[in-house]
Amino acid sequence: MIKKLILTSMISLAALATTQAAADQQKIHKLVLKDGGVSHMQLDVKVGDKIIIEHNDDTPAVHRLFTTGDNYNFDLSNMGQGDYYQFTAKTPGTFDITCHSMKDMVIAVNVTQ
Numbered sequence: 259m260i261k262k263l264i265l266t267s268m269i270s271l272a273a274l275a276t277t278q279a280a281a282d283q284q285k286i287h288k289l290v291l292k293d294g295g296v297s298h299m300q301l302d303v304k305v306g307d308k309i310i311i312e313h314n315d316d317t318p319a320v321h322r323l324f325t326t327g328d329n330y331n332f333d334l335s336n337m338g339q340g341d342y343y344q345f346t347a348k349t350p351g352t353f354d355i356t357c358h359s360m361k362d363m364v365i366a367v368n369v370t371q
């Protein structure tokens with residue numbers, strides 16, 4: 259009984275350590291919308307990284323970012339100044355985040371393992 263309890267505790271500790279290591283490695287990538295533009299046109303991220311899209315632009319520069327796909331899918335058309343959206347990169351691959359309002363605003367995202 260005691261042996262079983264110790265073993266269970268050790269497994270829990272190992273799981274905790276793994277979770278902590280993953281959290282330590284997680285990078286945060288910020289995409290900031292400002293002055294009618296965006297801070298990055300290309301993002302290279304790793305699986306587990308967090309991407310934050312921050313709307314810090316005032317009107318009339320209204321951005322309406324979106325992406326469609328099997329792994330990444332969102333539409334931020336209702337974002338206003340001060341709003342942000344965040345997600346974690348979970349699947350490797352490439353996709354573009356585009357803007358309904360601005361044809362030139364194309365952000366290429368590359369997610370690697």
Ligand SMILES: [Cu+2]
Nearest residue numbers: 321357360363
């Ligand atoms: Cu835009």
